[in-house]
Amino acid sequence: MSTSMYGTAQAAASEIVQRIAKGEWTSSEVLEAYIARSAIAQAKVNFLYEDARKQAKELDAEFASTKTLRGPFHGVPVSVKDNYQIEGYDATIGFTAWANNPGKKDACVVAQLRAAGAIIFVKTNVPQTMLAFECSNPLWGRTTNPWNNKYTCGGSSGGEGALLAMDGSASGIGSDIGGSLRIPVSYCGVYSLKPTAERVSSIAVRPGFEVIRSSHGSLRGLVSPECSHVVPHCRAPFQASLWLLPVRYYDIYGMMESSPACKRAVLETVSALRKQGHQCIEFTSPLNASAMEVFLGLASSDGHKKMLLFLVTLGPRLPSFVRKLACWIAKTFLGDSLFPRFFSLAREKSVLEFTDFTDQRNKVAAAWYEQISVRDKYGFDGIIAPVQSLPVIPHGGATYLSVLAAATITYNVIDSPVGTIPVTRVNPDTDNQSTDFVVGASGRSKMFETRMYLGKNPVYDPKAMEGIPVGVQLVGKKWEDENALAMMHVVDVALGPRGFGPGSWEPIKTVSI
Numbered sequence: 148m149s150t151s152m153y154g155t156a157q158a159a160a161s162e163i164v165q166r167i168a169k170g171e172w173t174s175s176e177v178l179e180a181y182i183a184r185s186a187i188a189q190a191k192v193n194f195l196y197e198d199a200r201k202q203a204k205e206l207d208a209e210f211a212s213t214k215t216l217r218g219p220f221h222g223v224p225v226s227v228k229d230n231y232q233i234e235g236y237d238a239t240i241g242f243t244a245w246a247n248n249p250g251k252k253d254a255c256v257v258a259q260l261r262a263a264g265a266i267i268f269v270k271t272n273v274p275q276t277m278l279a280f281e282c283s284n285p286l287w288g289r290t291t292n293p294w295n296n297k298y299t300c301g302g303s304s305g306g307e308g309a310l311l312a313m314d315g316s317a318s319g320i321g322s323d324i325g326g327s328l329r330i331p332v333s334y335c336g337v338y339s340l341k342p343t344a345e346r347v348s349s350i351a352v353r354p355g356f357e358v359i360r361s362s363h364g365s366l367r368g369l370v371s372p373e374c375s376h377v378v379p380h381c382r383a384p385f386q387a388s389l390w391l392l393p394v395r396y397y398d399i400y401g402m403m404e405s406s407p408a409c410k411r412a413v414l415e416t417v418s419a420l421r422k423q424g425h426q427c428i429e430f431t432s433p434l435n436a437s438a439m440e441v442f443l444g445l446a447s448s449d450g451h452k453k454m455l456l457f458l459v460t461l462g463p464r465l466p467s468f469v470r471k472l473a474c475w476i477a478k479t480f481l482g483d484s485l486f487p488r489f490f491s492l493a494r495e496k497s498v499l500e501f502t503d504f505t506d507q508r509n510k511v512a513a514a515w516y517e518q519i520s521v522r523d524k525y526g527f528d529g530i531i532a533p534v535q536s537l538p539v540i541p542h543g544g545a546t547y548l549s550v551l552a553a554a555t556i557t558y559n560v561i562d563s564p565v566g567t568i569p570v571t572r573v574n575p576d577t578d579n580q581s582t583d584f585v586v587g588a589s590g591r592s593k594m595f596e597t598r599m600y601l602g603k604n605p606v607y608d609p610k611a612m613e614g615i616p617v618g619v620q621l622v623g624k625k626w627e628d629e630n631a632l633a634m635m636h637v638v639d640v641a642l643g644p645r646g647f648g649p650g651s652w653e654p655i656k657t658v659s660i
Contacts, residue, residue, distance in 0.1 A: 155180035157650035174206040174222035181224040188315035199268035221264030226316035230353040241275035241284025255348035271306030301331030308335035319366040326555025329567040333534040336616030393426040396531035408578040412570040412617040419641040438560040439553040444504040450495035512561040530622040564628040566621040566635035569647040578609040
């Protein structure tokens with residue numbers, strides 16, 4: 148890959164469009180740079196190169212003739228998560244049974260991006276079923292963290308996060324039903340916006356749940372502050388009132404102690420905003436556990452039959468007496484009241500129970516806006532929150548630490564738009580767990596915290612995780628997606644340069660796995 152091509156692959160989406168408009172680059176040149184870069188990245192991708200080259204030539208011919216850009220993403224190479232339908236290509240989500248069944252039309256968001264001049268050139272890897280925050284399946288294999296392959300890139304939009312972090316794509320599209328955009332971009336050190344559900348169309352996307360709707364959002368370039376829209380159908384301008392932000396923040400979400408690295412990311416964000424004159428007030432989030440109960444209750448209502456039970460989890464197929472016994476042991480002998488609270492919900496439900504959980508979902512959302520009131524009652528524009536308690540997990544970690552997703556699931560249940568931005572990196576000099584840390588304090592989960600922080604091989608190891616990115620969630624109010632995007636810009640400016648964005652990737656560690 149030549150030096151000039153490498154520089155092209157480090158450009159932001161807005162710069163690509165500007166240079167094409169000036170005649171400095173062509174769509175074909177930009178595409179070839181990203182094709183070369185995606186091959187270097189070696190991410191698990193489904194290549195659409197020949198169709199992409201054809202589209203790039205068409206864009207170049209059109210611009211040469213008219214001197215007019217087709218749209219705001221003219222010539223920008225865009226990667227797409229595997230669950231989105233693209234005409235002529237599979238959307239397998241890791242199932243071999245769904246291979247060799249190409250889509251008959253583009254997903255709505257893909258069609259809109261093409262109409263705006265974007266070039267769709269790869270599809271990216273996901274975990275099988277997509278209900279996991281790792282990225283591995285029997286069909287496409289495992290995608291690892293671009294900063295340290297001992298750890299996962301996150302999921303379910305993990306292939307997107309990894310590819311974008313390595314400058315293998317200028318921008319990307321992914322989905323989020325419990326953190327699937329926010330978790331991988333935090334693990335990998337890129338940006339994303341999870342919009343309000345259905346703000347971006349779900350037409351021709353592999354279906355998910357109906358009671359907790361999936362959001363379809365953008366990663367990296369499509370959330371650039373230079374753009375006043377996220378995708379072509381989000382065009383409202385930024386709200387000028389966000390210049391001085393009144394926000395709330397928390398660094399522990401109640402169920403498990405946040406690691407020092409994740410706390411530091413929140414507190415550094417708060418400190419940066421305060422230096423710019425923004426008001427930041429700490430609070431305790433009261434509804435995260437209730438939101439997690441709703442999500443687990445609804446997600447397992449059919450015993451995971453639709454999602455192929457044998458691939459998902461043990462809980463729903465356990466006999467009820469075994470489940471009750473496990474809950475009793477955890478509470479009585481291990482002193483953990485939180486684990487049985489959640490584990491007992493992982494079972495098949497009656498129709499009446501299902502409707503009760505649906506009603507509970509609505510009550511949790513209503514209570515959130517009544518108690519927290521992002522803006523109306525207390526005058527707050529948003530919330531700063533950790534993405535998870537840990538900065539990253541090892542491969543296979545989601546099987547025993549799935550409750551970590553509670554920090555992101557809350558905002559799917561209440562359906563808030565959430566931006567995620569990288570803040571810092573794990574530093575073993577500053578991020579060691581305190582020697583006086585006590586597991587299970589204040590009603591937190593003793594079992595999960597023990598696995599996370601204690602023993603011979605605790606999951607949280609700041610020395611092994613050194614250099615891994617750590618992000619924060621920036622939470623807005625339902626349907627005010629542009630405000631959430633504007634808040635991302637304000638926070639990003641306040642934090643200043645910190646080694647993230649196009650051109651920042653350098654492999655830190657490669658470990659045999």
